[in-house]
Amino acid sequence: MTRPKLIRQIFPPYLLVLVLSLLSFLGYASYSFRNFYLDQNTLELLSRARLLENQVLPLLLPLQPEKLDILCKTLGKTSSTRITVILSSGKVVGDSEENPDKMESHSTRQEILEAKQGRTGRSIRYSRTLENNMIYTAIPLYQGENKLVAVLRTAIPLTSLDHQLTTLWVHLTIAGILVSLLAGALSLWIVKSIARPMEEMKAGAMRFAQGQLGKMPVPETEELASLAEAMNEMAKELEKRIHTIIHQKNELETVLASMVEGVMAIDPAERVLSMNASAAKMFELDPEESCGRNIQELIRNSAFQKFIIKALVNLEILQEDITFYAGEERILSVRNSPLHDPGNHVTGTLVVIDDVTKLRRLENMRKDFVANASHEIRTPLTTIKGFVETLYHDPSIEPDQSKRFLEIILRHVDRLNAIIEDLLSLSKIEREKENEEIAFSKDDVVDILHTAITICQGKADEKNIHIDFHASEVLPALMDKTLLEQALVNILDNAVNYSHENSTIEVEAEGVEADIMIRIRDHGIGIPKEHLPRLFERFYRVDKARSRKLGGTGLGLAIVKHIMEAHKGTVSAVSTPGKGSEFTLQFPRTRL
Numbered sequence: 001m002t003r004p005k006l007i008r009q010i011f012p013p014y015l016l017v018l019v020l021s022l023l024s025f026l027g028y029a030s031y032s033f034r035n036f037y038l039d040q041n042t043l044e045l046l047s048r049a050r051l052l053e054n055q056v057l058p059l060l061l062p063l064q065p066e067k068l069d070i071l072c073k074t075l076g077k078t079s080s081t082r083i084t085v086i087l088s089s090g091k092v093v094g095d096s097e098e099n100p101d102k103m104e105s106h107s108t109r110q111e112i113l114e115a116k117q118g119r120t121g122r123s124i125r126y127s128r129t130l131e132n133n134m135i136y137t138a139i140p141l142y143q144g145e146n147k148l149v150a151v152l153r154t155a156i157p158l159t160s161l162d163h164q165l166t167t168l169w170v171h172l173t174i175a176g177i178l179v180s181l182l183a184g185a186l187s188l189w190i191v192k193s194i195a196r197p198m199e200e201m202k203a204g205a206m207r208f209a210q211g212q213l214g215k216m217p218v219p220e221t222e223e224l225a226s227l228a229e230a231m232n233e234m235a236k237e238l239e240k241r242i243h244t245i246i247h248q249k250n251e252l253e254t255v256l257a258s259m260v261e262g263v264m265a266i267d268p269a270e271r272v273l274s275m276n277a278s279a280a281k282m283f284e285l286d287p288e289e290s291c292g293r294n295i296q297e298l299i300r301n302s303a304f305q306k307f308i309i310k311a312l313v314n315l316e317i318l319q320e321d322i323t324f325y326a327g328e329e330r331i332l333s334v335r336n337s338p339l340h341d342p343g344n345h346v347t348g349t350l351v352v353i354d355d356v357t358k359l360r361r362l363e364n365m366r367k368d369f370v371a372n373a374s375h376e377i378r379t380p381l382t383t384i385k386g387f388v389e390t391l392y393h394d395p396s397i398e399p400d401q402s403k404r405f406l407e408i409i410l411r412h413v414d415r416l417n418a419i420i421e422d423l424l425s426l427s428k429i430e431r432e433k434e435n436e437e438i439a440f441s442k443d444d445v446v447d448i449l450h451t452a453i454t455i456c457q458g459k460a461d462e463k464n465i466h467i468d469f470h471a472s473e474v475l476p477a478l479m480d481k482t483l484l485e486q487a488l489v490n491i492l493d494n495a496v497n498y499s500h501e502n503s504t505i506e507v508e509a510e511g512v513e514a515d516i517m518i519r520i521r522d523h524g525i526g527i528p529k530e531h532l533p534r535l536f537e538r539f540y541r542v543d544k545a546r547s548r549k550l551g552g553t554g555l556g557l558a559i560v561k562h563i564m565e566a567h568k569g570t571v572s573a574v575s576t577p578g579k580g581s582e583f584t585l586q587f588p589r590t591r592l
């Protein structure tokens, strides 16, 4: 919609008022001038009549019409005035312009009627005799005190009045036009000088609208100045509030961004209102690009999609675990809470996502551990029970056979013992690690390696395995000597167990920057790649039967892992099936 400009709204009515007042002034001025002119001429004509009165009266008593007429004509010519003498009967006896005998009775003329009533008469009208507009005045002429004998009339044509009025009109009109132009220009200037600061204020307000909340110029006019000041005040307040809002928003964003949990707000049309960095990372999304887009399009996971639909429809707090694949499988715990506006209307739902993959894995591991431990213990127990029952119920068993049975029972008891030893050892390390009770002391890693090799040497010799050891002379480090020895023995024992006869095991130890690095490499059966990630879990074994046969508990590497963790270190394995395995222990020389 195009709105008229201020100048177009103010200027035309202003000009109209100006022209109308000018026209009224012109009308009033010419009317006043005409009246003034007529009044002046009336007075003039009357005084002329009074001057003539004394010359006319003697020629009326007795009446001398010829002389009167000559007197009228002579005086009329010299004074440029029409002079007429009319008897009380109405008969004209002398006239400066006409032959009185030819003139009709004047008794009904208005000025004559007024004069006959004893007043001075006046009339303005068209004269047929002179064919002109005339102003007539008439005075009564008395004989003695009050005997009316005649009326003396003086008149002049109004041609000069018309002429003067026309001249006045022309002058006034020219002056009016000039004044109008001047007033027009002045009003234009006034309107512009009002509009200019308003235009500047408009530009200032536009700048405010565009977010540039600096000061707008303050005009000089009081009203506009207070408006501009009020707007500046408003802009200042606005800036303060925007600043507060931005500050609060930043604070909120910082809180949301630093949250480990993913947070996303979704409107009832399933569009993303906002999401924090954690949520974007979990679902591999761009937080900026995702805003305003449909969540179902963004996250193509049917469990999550169903959860969002339920959360938006039910408006109650829900909690669910969903499995999400992004490179690897992850378990996300999602819960919602409805979003409300200040009027308590539901405006969507807020979803909080927790990556519980580790937690759930740990829970599963714990469950598995209990199941595995029970299973591991039950197997030898069942065997022991079976043989004990046989021995108990069957007295006819030959001594040779019962000896064999007892040997089996003993082996399984040893196995049970080994499992319980390892379990106790694990829980002890865990407890000491948690309570920070591990006895760290400065010792030589090379020394401990020598001891561990000596412990395993007997078993290695049985298989004719050569243990090749390379290390610097001394490698001092802060450690729990007994635990580190136990870790090394476990790895070396495995290396011997899973190595072929007549092979070699290489052991290396060195200092790498702030760390101690120990490598134990065998040339045995190796470990298939898929088993490597789970190798350090409790009771995890690549080949259960083989491990049992070798007297393994499935806890050796789990113990190694815990010992290394207690030393703020790591253990890792690389292996090629059929070629051999390499286990690396790495831990800092001094405690961090």
Ligand code: ADP
Residues within 6 Å of the ligand: 490, 494, 495, 498, 522, 524, 525, 526, 527, 535, 540, 541, 542, 543, 547, 548, 551, 552, 553, 554, 555, 556, 557, 558, 581
């Ligand atoms: P175990 O008591 O059965 O040896 P560990 O925890 O020490 O239990 O080892 C777990 C499993 O890892 C073993 O059962 C075995 O399958 C595999 N393993 C460990 N060390 C080696 C190695 N040097 N060569 C091949 N397999 C190994």
